[in-house]
Amino acid sequence: MTFKKPRNLLEGYSKLIGSHSEDSSDDLMVTCPKCKKSLASGDLLGSINVCMYCGHHFRMNARQRLNLICDRDTFAEADGTMVSSNLIGFPEYDGKLENARLDSKEPDAVICGACKINGIAAGIFVMEPYFMMGSMGVVVGEKLTRLFERAAAERLPVVGFTVSGGARMQEGILSLMQMAKVSGAVKRHSDAGLFFVCVLTDPTTGGVTASFAMEADVIAAEPFAHIGFAGARVIEQTMRKKLPEGFQRAEFLLEKGFIDDIVERKKQKKYLAQLLKMHVR
Amino acid sequence: MAAAYEKVALARAKGRATSVDYISNIFENFLEMHGDRRYGDDKSVIAGIGYLIEMPVTVIGIEKGHSVKERGFRNSGSAHPEGYRKALRQMKLAEKFSRPVVCFVDTPGAYCGIGAEERGQGQAIAENLTEMMTLKTPVISIVIGEGGSGGALGLAVADEVWMLENSVYSVISPEGCASILWKDSSRSKEASECLKLTAQDLFKLKVIEKIFPESDKVYAHLKQELYAAFTKSRQLDPQSLTAARYERFRKIGAPE
Numbered sequence: 001m002t003f004k005k006p007r008n009l010l011e012g013y014s015k016l017i018g019s020h021s022e023d024s025s026d027d028l029m030v031t032c033p034k035c036k037k038s039l040a041s042g043d044l045l046g047s048i049n050v051c052m053y054c055g056h057h058f059r060m061n062a063r064q065r066l067n068l069i070c071d072r073d074t075f076a077e078a079d080g081t082m083v084s085s086n087l088i089g090f091p092e093y094d095g096k097l098e099n100a101r102l103d104s105k106e107p108d109a110v111i112c113g114a115c116k117i118n119g120i121a122a123g124i125f126v127m128e129p130y131f132m133m134g135s136m137g138v139v140v141g142e143k144l145t146r147l148f149e150r151a152a153a154e155r156l157p158v159v160g161f162t163v164s165g166g167a168r169m170q171e172g173i174l175s176l177m178q179m180a181k182v183s184g185a186v187k188r189h190s191d192a193g194l195f196f197v198c199v200l201t202d203p204t205t206g207g208v209t210a211s212f213a214m215e216a217d218v219i220a221a222e223p224f225a226h227i228g229f230a231g232a233r234v235i236e237q238t239m240r241k242k243l244p245e246g247f248q249r250a251e252f253l254l255e256k257g258f259i260d261d262i263v264e265r266k267k268q269k270k271y272l273a274q275l276l277k278m279h280v281r
Numbered sequence: 282m283a284a285a286y287e288k289v290a291l292a293r294a295k296g297r298a299t300s301v302d303y304i305s306n307i308f309e310n311f312l313e314m315h316g317d318r319r320y321g322d323d324k325s326v327i328a329g330i331g332y333l334i335e336m337p338v339t340v341i342g343i344e345k346g347h348s349v350k351e352r353g354f355r356n357s358g359s360a361h362p363e364g365y366r367k368a369l370r371q372m373k374l375a376e377k378f379s380r381p382v383v384c385f386v387d388t389p390g391a392y393c394g395i396g397a398e399e400r401g402q403g404q405a406i407a408e409n410l411t412e413m414m415t416l417k418t419p420v421i422s423i424v425i426g427e428g429g430s431g432g433a434l435g436l437a438v439a440d441e442v443w444m445l446e447n448s449v450y451s452v453i454s455p456e457g458c459a460s461i462l463w464k465d466s467s468r469s470k471e472a473s474e475c476l477k478l479t480a481q482d483l484f485k486l487k488v489i490e491k492i493f494p495e496s497d498k499v500y501a502h503l504k505q506e507l508y509a510a511f512t513k514s515r516q517l518d519p520q521s522l523t524a525a526r527y528e529r530f531r532k533i534g535a536p537e
Contacts, residue, residue, distance in 0.1 A: 138534030209403035
């Protein structure tokens with residue numbers, strides 16, 4: 001028997017923000033971390049998880065994003081049954097995986113497939129924040145690699161949405177190797193003259209930032225998304241000083257020249273469609 | 282229980298040979314090349330060209346330094362983005378002249394600092410991963426001490442990856458792992474065991490090709506093995522070479 005941590009109220013809350021079951025209690029109130037206003041979770045779902053008062057972008061689960069971006073009934077999922085296993089016998093990992101599947105209702109931390117965006121065919125991947133914070137293990141690496149390989153073979157562009165704490169430490173060195181593996185597939189896709197656009201969402205960090213998130217031809221980000229290589233706390237400990245305001249936020253990366261633009265959620269579909277159209281070959 | 286942590290301690294031990302020792306004992310007429318032509322010269326990464334017997338090769342090494350003073354100068358082997366960009370610049374030059382590349386990896390991890398983030402630590406490593414994957418010249422990376430996560434991988438996308446018998450290579454430091462898992466960095470011994478980070482573990486997981494015993498013969502041994510490997514891989518056309526490198530990583534963690 002694997003020990004499962006008890007569910008708590010906070011998890012229920014986070015799940016509701018990005019819930020599949022939109023029927024669950026509409027009257028639950030959520031406080032916006034930016035403007036501190038109280039929002040009904042039902043209203044928030046209706047406003048694509050963006051605060052109607054200040055525009056703060058809440059997290060969003062992968063299926064919700066696919067609905068937002070793909071043309072109706074065009075998304076065809078690939079490798080949707082691939083599941084992670086405890087490859088190096090890491091303690092408590094089996095239980096964590098089971099919980100993550102329950103929390104997210106997804107088999108792993110990325111959904112891949114093909115779709116149309118305003119009529120233009122593309123490969124697409126969306127990472128899932130409610131599955132171990134989108135961490136990249138062997139399954140995530142394999143699904144992404146297959147996606148880029150398929151897109152290269154079918155001569156399709158790729159649209160991606162990242163959200164990730166980085167490599168999944170419970171799979172040890174094998175998860176680190178996925179960074180190289182996916183990067184290889186991204187490079188082959190690119191060398192075939194094909195287009196890759198990536199939207200970085202909150203948070204995109206660690207091994208994902210240090211691989212495919214930063215390898216796209218065009219890199220966009222959601223407003224105020226936390227994007228970086230090292231964790232803010234680790235940097236604070238290393239430097240022994242407080243970090244400047246807005247450090248590692250999307251606006252900071254734009255200023256430093258590491259992303260192409262910041263694009264609000266409600267404008268993303270149009271933005272992506274326009275870019276895809278500009279890069280049709 | 283402590284076997285893995287003993288390896289971690291040995292890999293980090295004071296007095297352990299670092300990149301400068303390997304460079305001076307294996308190669309002749311080494312010429313160091315500084316700077317990334319973008320921002321600065323990262324002292325954590327030594328790059329240059331030397332002779333492996335009669336074969337000119339590009340040599341890159343992450344250097345921790347020996348004395349306290351040297352460690353300060355070398356930032357204890359934690360490279361900034363400039364270090365990865367300097368390495369890539371030298372690899373591109375190697376490619377232009379079909380010269381093999383050797384990378385010595387010894388780092389606790391890429392530097393975690395404000396400047397490093399401002400100048401794109403993630404982007405610098407990411408670029409090395411894609412560029413090294415398709416570099417049209419042979420590359421061998423050798424972990425000689427600590428292989429710290431993305432900071433190590435940024436110089437380890439190679440045709441073959443070798444390790445010294447008491448070196449380690451991990452997705453996260455044992456301390457970092459323990460503090461995330463158990464909110465207690467002092468449980469790093471347990472974490473070392475869980476992470477499967479020793480050279481012997483990695484060999485079993487088919488992530489590395491060779492393990493080198495640590496003795497006074499190690500330099501001669503490496504010299505001989507590098508020379509033999511490059512003599513062979515230089516015969517390959519660039520396409521077969523990069524295809525094999527892609528396959529090497531492609532199969533890691535692929536379902537049966």
